[in-house]
Amino acid sequence: MKRIDKAYINGEFTALHGTEIFELINPSNHEKIGEVILADQVDTRKAIAAAKEAFKTFSKTSVEERIQILKNLKNSVDKRKDEFIETMIQEYGGTRQFCTFSIDNMTRVFDDMIETLRDFEFDRKAGNTLVQMMSLGVVGIITPWNSSNSFICSKFATAVAAGCTVVVKPSEMSALQTQLIIEWFHEAGLPKGIFNVINGLGGIVGNEIVNHPDIAKISFTGSTNTGKMIAKGAVDTMKRVTLELGGKSPNIILDDADFEQAIPQAVFGAYMNSGQACIAPTRLLVPQSRLEEVNELAKQAALQILVGNPADENTNVGPMVSENQYNRVQSYIKLGLDEGAVLLTGGTGKPEGLENGNFVKATIFTNVRNDMRIAQEEIFGPVLSIISYENEEEAVAIANDTSYGLAAYITSSDENRALKIASQIEAGRVCVNGFKHDPLAPFGGFKQSGIGREFGTFGLEEYLEPKSILV
Numbered sequence: 001m002k003r004i005d006k007a008y009i010n011g012e013f014t015a016l017h018g019t020e021i022f023e024l025i026n027p028s029n030h031e032k033i034g035e036v037i038l039a040d041q042v043d044t045r046k047a048i049a050a051a052k053e054a055f056k057t058f059s060k061t062s063v064e065e066r067i068q069i070l071k072n073l074k075n076s077v078d079k080r081k082d083e084f085i086e087t088m089i090q091e092y093g094g095t096r097q098f099c100t101f102s103i104d105n106m107t108r109v110f111d112d113m114i115e116t117l118r119d120f121e122f123d124r125k126a127g128n129t130l131v132q133m134m135s136l137g138v139v140g141i142i143t144p145w146n147s148s149n150s151f152i153c154s155k156f157a158t159a160v161a162a163g164c165t166v167v168v169k170p171s172e173m174s175a176l177q178t179q180l181i182i183e184w185f186h187e188a189g190l191p192k193g194i195f196n197v198i199n200g201l202g203g204i205v206g207n208e209i210v211n212h213p214d215i216a217k218i219s220f221t222g223s224t225n226t227g228k229m230i231a232k233g234a235v236d237t238m239k240r241v242t243l244e245l246g247g248k249s250p251n252i253i254l255d256d257a258d259f260e261q262a263i264p265q266a267v268f269g270a271y272m273n274s275g276q277a278c279i280a281p282t283r284l285l286v287p288q289s290r291l292e293e294v295n296e297l298a299k300q301a302a303l304q305i306l307v308g309n310p311a312d313e314n315t316n317v318g319p320m321v322s323e324n325q326y327n328r329v330q331s332y333i334k335l336g337l338d339e340g341a342v343l344l345t346g347g348t349g350k351p352e353g354l355e356n357g358n359f360v361k362a363t364i365f366t367n368v369r370n371d372m373r374i375a376q377e378e379i380f381g382p383v384l385s386i387i388s389y390e391n392e393e394e395a396v397a398i399a400n401d402t403s404y405g406l407a408a409y410i411t412s413s414d415e416n417r418a419l420k421i422a423s424q425i426e427a428g429r430v431c432v433n434g435f436k437h438d439p440l441a442p443f444g445g446f447k448q449s450g451i452g453r454e455f456g457t458f459g460l461e462e463y464l465e466p467k468s469i470l471v
Contacts, residue, residue: 002034004175004199007043008182010050011192017042018200022172027093027319028310028357036175039200044167044208047196051138051165052214054193059135059163063122067114069160069190074110076188077153081107084149084180086311091176092145093319093358095310098273105437106150112439113157116456120161126468133464135163136240137216140209142202142230144222145171145321146276152181154454155219156195162463165194167215169205173321202226213237217463220244221278224378224404224448231451242452242462244278244444246378247406250399251281252421254392254412255290262411263294264301267384269409269435271305271362274317275382276325278449279407279429283375285395288388295344295366298386302345305362307382308354317382319358326358329381333363336374341365341385370398378404392421400426405446407431428453 002024006013018040026033039047081103088099124131139159143151148170159166170178182197198205209215210233217240220230227243234241251269253262269281286294310318320326333348346363360381368375368385375385389395399408408427412418415432422430428445442458444450452462 001032002176002179004034004036004179007039007047007199008186008195008197009043009047010054010196011186011190014046022175022199024091024173024175025322026090027321030356033090034176036172036199038172039198039205041204041208043198044200044205045212047167047198048138048209048212048214050193051167051196054191055135055138055165058165058191058194061163063117063120066160066163067117069188070110070114070117070157072188072190073153073157073160073185074107076184077107077110080180080184084177087176087180088149089310089318092173092321093310094273095315095318096313097316102147102150105439106153108439109150109154109157112455113161113460116440116460117161120457120460128470130469130471132467132469133461134467136463136465137164138214139164139166139217139219139463140215141166141168142206142209142218142220142222143168143170143174145173146273148174149177149181151221152178158454158459158463160194161460164217164463166196167209168195168197169200169202169209170197172199172201175199206230207233210234210239211236215239217241219454219462227450240462242444242454243450244454245406245448245450246404247278247280247445247449248283248376248378248402248404249279249281249407249409249427250283250285250402250425251409252285252395252399252411253287253294254395254410254414254417254421255287256413256417257411258413259290259293259297263297264304265434266409266411267298267301267305267364268316270384271317271382272435274320275329276321276380278378281407281409282379282384283370283399284384284386285389285398286386288390291366291386291388294386298364298366298384299345302362302364307351307359307362317360317362320360320381321358323358325380326360329360329379329383332374332377332379332381332383336365336368336372336383336385339372339374341372341374342367344386346382370401376402396421396424400424403448406449409435
């Protein structure tokens with residue numbers, strides 16, 4: 001069992017003022033694997049002060065110096081990827097498939113930001129005016145437990161490129177993963193004070209970051225409800241915010257698609273990260289005339305889904321991160337039945353032989369109406385809703401009939417037809433014919449899926465403030 005009892009402040013592992021203990025539980029078997037001492041307001045203020053002091057000099061560094069820091073970070077991360085994968089599997093039950101993919105993405109963020117930084121214009125002309133893109137200041141980074149490694153690395157890489165310093169409040173449920181990241185970054189020889197990390201509860205550490213006047217910006221990934229509270233708190237000190245929030249992503253299969261390929265792909269996609277992904281396509285929109293065919297193909301695909309030990313390289317769906325999350329998903333499955341949706345496969349309870357962990361059956365509902373709660377609310381588990389449409393116009397209307405707008409997916413044998421529909425979808429990112437990721441393209445949500453963008457030049461500019469100098 002591991003015990004984490006220090007924060008990382010001003011380049012040092014620092015004793016905590018806080019005393020509350022949070023237990024880390026393996027979601028696959030409910031065994032205690034560690035504990036973390038939680039920081040309090042005193043620790044948070046100390047971290048903010050260190051970041052504020054470091055900003056005075058770091059904001060003046062050259063592009064070349066920042067690129068070298070990003071290279072050092074990449075090299076440090078590359079050395080211990082296997083150890084991190086094992087920690088992810090143990091701590092939050094991520095499957096080996098997903099964790100391997102996740103850490104590969106994580107290591108690439110440094111190269112991607114270097115590429116962005118090389119061509120970025122910090123000094124520009126607008127008319128006859130000199131416009132300087134200035135580092136914002138101290139950034140408060142608040143991350144969730146799912147893929148916390150990717151979120152911390154991508155947000156910090158952007159802050160480094162912008163000349164900002166950071167205070168990170170990761171999810172306390174990711175403390176073991178976070179500790180490894182801290183060790184990597186410490187080994188990279190960062191300038192003191194530019195990277196500070198404190199484990200703590202949102203109501204204590206998170207609130208202090210949101211309300212503290214020396215924090216210039218908040219970059220948050222997490223639930224929409226928490227994002228709203230952050231936005232409300234940030235306005236008192238006029239903090240800039242980037243909020244990447246929840247989603248209920250539609251996956252539109254057009255009638256000219258290869259259904260034998262598209263439907264299994266849609267089922268497996270809905271269960272990415274065991275369904276605990278904000279971009280997961282959990283609403284499958286299909287032609288009404290082919291619903292019976294879709295149901296059969298989806299059911300057959302679900303039978304190929306392996307729910308079980310996340311360490312097994314063949315496992316597709318691991319446990320939910322906590323008992324609370326397990327109970328939440330179970331309540332939505334019961335709700336779907338109560339709402340009149342037809343259970344195609346899966347259902348309530350745990351799969352046979354997996355009673356000791358937070359495992360959920362791979363579940364598919366069909367004959368779902370888009371006004372049902374299982375179609376409107378983010379479940380964050382392996383639950384897929386199949387919704388039928390009569391024509392393209394109705395498919396677009398159903399896709400957009402949601403308070404969210406993070407991602408969407410379209411499959412068609414005619415790419416131009418798919419692009420025409422993609423232009424009508426109210427979402428920050430639309431993937432055509434497959435699941436794609438471009439780390440240089442902007443990522444963020446429409447509507448209640450967030451504010452602002454991450455990645456590439458769009459993400460970098462969120463950490464900068466334009467200043468006009470008129471001569």
